[in-house]
Amino acid sequence: MTLKSTTYPEGTVRALLSTNLVTEATRQVLTQRLTTPRQQPKFFSNDEFALLETICDRLIPQTDRPEHVPIANGIDHRLAENKSNGWRYDIMPADGDAFKLGLQGIEESALALFQRPFQQLSGAQQDEVLRAVQGKNAPGKTWDQLPADRFFEELLAEAVENYYSHPLAQEEIGYVGMADVPTWQRIGLDQLEDREPRPL
Amino acid sequence: MQHYPTNETVDAVVIGTGAGGAPLLARLARAGLKVVALEAGRHWNPARDFSTDERAQDKLFWNDERLSAGNDPLAFGANNSGVGVGGSTLHYTAYTPRAQPDDLRIRSEFGVGEDWPFGFDQIEPYYDEIEQFLGISGPSPYPWGPARQRAYALGPLPINGAGQLMERGCKKMGIRTSPAANAALSAGYYQEGVGHRPACANRGFCQAGCTTGAKASMDVTFIPLAIHHGAEIRPESFVTQLVRNSSGTIAEVVYVRNGQEERQRCRYVFLCAGTIETARLLLINGLANSSGQVGRNLMAHTALQIWGEFEEDVRPYKGIPGALISEDTHRPAGADFVGGYLLQSIGVMPVTYLSQMARGRGLWGQNLKRAASAYNHVAGINILGDCLPYEHNFLELSDEKDVRGLPKPRVYFSNGESEARMTAHADQIMRGIWAAAGARNVWAFPRNAHVIGTCRMGNNPEMAVVNAEGQSFDIPNLFISDNSTFPSALSVNPALTIMALSLRTADRFLDRKKRLEV
Numbered sequence: 035m036t037l038k039s040t041t042y043p044e045g046t047v048r049a050l051l052s053t054n055l056v057t058e059a060t061r062q063v064l065t066q067r068l069t070t071p072r073q074q075p076k077f078f079s080n081d082e083f084a085l086l087e088t089i090c091d092r093l094i095p096q097t098d099r100p101e102h103v104p105i106a107n108g109i110d111h112r113l114a115e116n117k118s119n120g121w122r123y124d125i126m127p128a129d130g131d132a133f134k135l136g137l138q139g140i141e142e143s144a145l146a147l148f149q150r151p152f153q154q155l156s157g158a159q160q161d162e163v164l165r166a167v168q169g170k171n172a173p174g175k176t177w178d179q180l181p182a183d184r185f186f187e188e189l190l191a192e193a194v195e196n197y198y199s200h201p202l203a204q205e206e207i208g209y210v211g212m213a214d215v216p217t218w219q220r221i222g223l224d225q226l227e228d229r230e231p232r233p234l
Numbered sequence: 235m236q237h238y239p240t241n242e243t244v245d246a247v248v249i250g251t252g253a254g255g256a257p258l259l260a261r262l263a264r265a266g267l268k269v270v271a272l273e274a275g276r277h278w279n280p281a282r283d284f285s286t287d288e289r290a291q292d293k294l295f296w297n298d299e300r301l302s303a304g305n306d307p308l309a310f311g312a313n314n315s316g317v318g319v320g321g322s323t324l325h326y327t328a329y330t331p332r333a334q335p336d337d338l339r340i341r342s343e344f345g346v347g348e349d350w351p352f353g354f355d356q357i358e359p360y361y362d363e364i365e366q367f368l369g370i371s372g373p374s375p376y377p378w379g380p381a382r383q384r385a386y387a388l389g390p391l392p393i394n395g396a397g398q399l400m401e402r403g404c405k406k407m408g409i410r411t412s413p414a415a416n417a418a419l420s421a422g423y424y425q426e427g428v429g430h431r432p433a434c435a436n437r438g439f440c441q442a443g444c445t446t447g448a449k450a451s452m453d454v455t456f457i458p459l460a461i462h463h464g465a466e467i468r469p470e471s472f473v474t475q476l477v478r479n480s481s482g483t484i485a486e487v488v489y490v491r492n493g494q495e496e497r498q499r500c501r502y503v504f505l506c507a508g509t510i511e512t513a514r515l516l517l518i519n520g521l522a523n524s525s526g527q528v529g530r531n532l533m534a535h536t537a538l539q540i541w542g543e544f545e546e547d548v549r550p551y552k553g554i555p556g557a558l559i560s561e562d563t564h565r566p567a568g569a570d571f572v573g574g575y576l577l578q579s580i581g582v583m584p585v586t587y588l589s590q591m592a593r594g595r596g597l598w599g600q601n602l603k604r605a606a607s608a609y610n611h612v613a614g615i616n617i618l619g620d621c622l623p624y625e626h627n628f629l630e631l632s633d634e635k636d637v638r639g640l641p642k643p644r645v646y647f648s649n650g651e652s653e654a655r656m657t658a659h660a661d662q663i664m665r666g667i668w669a670a671a672g673a674r675n676v677w678a679f680p681r682n683a684h685v686i687g688t689c690r691m692g693n694n695p696e697m698a699v700v701n702a703e704g705q706s707f708d709i710p711n712l713f714i715s716d717n718s719t720f721p722s723a724l725s726v727n728p729a730l731t732i733m734a735l736s737l738r739t740a741d742r743f744l745d746r747k748k749r750l751e752v
């Protein structure tokens with residue numbers, strides 16, 4: 035069995051945002067997210083931030099459309115405001131320290147494995163470094179202080195939350211749950227409302 | 235709304251406005267008591283303040299950092315505790331099954347864990363009252379547990395794609411299913427003191443805030459009722475101290491509002507801040523802990539999720555997320571674990587699903603993109619099962635301070651043998667259901683949900699923090715009403731039982747007060 039195509043037409047969410055199918059509160063928050071450009075970091079140094087952006091591009095590739103979702107900005111913004119998601123693994127240092135250490139560790143692992151900084155590696159080499167971090171077998175002293183697998187989990191989860199909160203990413207996966215003003219009445223299997231996009 | 239001056243001695247201060255505090259608040263106010271509720275978070279206007287956006291709605295989660303330790307560290311934030319008038323009911327899924335009578339007799343039945351200090355007959359009338367007041371939608375008759383006195387207030391909500399798929403799989407497996415009881419309205423509903431609430435819009439956004447009032451969170455049910463009866467709700471008031479007088483009873487409650495410390499004098503205190511914050515406040519103040527049991531007996535439901543992708547268009551963002559239930563696994567034959575569990579179909583919002591997938595499967599790069607693009611075709615099944623109390627699971631104060639300068643709580647949690655066996659049993663059953671329903675790319679997300687315990691109720695002051703009426707053994711004018719007092723975790727979601735206990739605590743208190751005053 036194969037799933038039907040799951041590519042959706044571009045622009046579906048953007049088109050919905052200007053209609054009365056979404057509430058004013060929803061329109062405001064999604065429009066703001068859609069129109070917020072990449073910004074200079076407030077928490078990370080410029081070098082750290084550039085490294086984080088490169089890593090996010092490997093974790094969540096964005097090569098199939100011209101617009102780019104600024105994933106790293108969301109992480110930087112949260113850390114600059116010292117906001118928490120309500121918990122952290124007790125074995126991890128404070129979130130900000132964990133990110134700085136983790137970035138240092140990734141750079142250290144890149145040098146150990148390929149003798150070059152992470153950003154100068156090929157995509158395949160970068161992926162190899164990241165796989166080693168995720169698998170808890172990356173070389174580098176930093177990983178004695180920071181549990182590599184937990185750091186990778188936190189980094190990936192936060193990158194994913196930032197990316198898939200963005201209207202462009204929601205268009206990719208065909209999510210239009212924000213268009214809820216008329217209520218949903220066709221909710222069973224294979225039942226779609228007119229405003230729900232069909233796969234291409 | 236009524237406002238009481240802080241220098242007036244009110245009858246009662248209620249700390250927390252969630253499922254433990256709000257019902258009791260309304261009950262005390264109805265009896266003519268002067269009551270003030272202190273709530274750490276804001277009093278939202280959902281129609282204006284809530285958006286259909288998971289990220290923006292994280293304002294409903296208790297996001298002060300907790301440290302999660304043990305072999306199975308618990309996730310907080312989105313997963314446990316809420317902030318704002320209504321507490322965690324602002325983001326509960328509204329799944330409201332009743333506990334079954336044997337849930338309260340785990341020790342009698344299995345020789346481990348703890349019994350409740352009273353029987354099902356003490357809770358049942360309150361289940362009945364709350365189901366009618368909230369307008370719970372559910373099937374009548376309901377296939378499991380004792381026969382009900384009355385049908386659910388409304389018929390069941392419509393079944394979404396995930397529910398249809400679970401029904402299909404269970405039918406092939408010979409497992410009975412039923413539309414679940416949910417505290418969301420299947421038709422418009424009117425209650426005196428509350429007003430009219432509309433039928434559910436099927437937004438599927440229960441866990442990130444209901445914009446319409448169809449979901450029976452406390453802010454649209456017991457809180458308006460409490461205000462109607464003269465209670466004051468004081469939002470954005472974070473309680474830091476309970477101050478005792480020379481006789482050892484609590485004379486005033488200290489809290490921070492708008493950066494200023496304020497004090498409210500009172501005759502009684504009802505602490506309803508939830509399993510973590512209730513225990514934390516008592517430990518910070520060194521109160522009500524002659525038993526040494528505050529923070530201990532911490533439990534969390536087994537809550538494994540099994541996800542699968544289906545040929546059909548599921549669109550998991552539509553409909554009440556937990557549409558379908560089975561309690562055939564309440565006491566499964568030949569089980570090698572204590573207690574039992576329920577099975578629940580689950581729809582899911584995209585960011586929640588993909589964030590869990592990142593943690594659970596560790597997918598990234600093109601693998602992540604491919605799995606994410608199947609979002610419209612995914613459906614889940616979840617269990618909710620009992621958990622035993624263990625020595626190794628507890629809450630303590632850490633040396634690390636939060637932004638308020640208070641010690642962060644550290645929570646130790648590791649599943650024991652019984653929970654591991656129950657989870658393995660459920661894993662096999664749920665994978666069987668999904669295979670029968672035609673799922674592919676099936677994956678498991680291990681988790682625990684609903685943190686419970688830390689201020690156990692019981693009859694023995696050496697083993698419990700409060701008595702069977704929720705009253706502190708140490709401080710006679712202090713009562714606790716929330717999930718911290720549960721002696722056992724139950725095999726069902728806790729919210730309905732928290733509300734039932736809240737009303738029972740209020741009625742017992744009022745009865746005794748009346749007797750003393752006569």
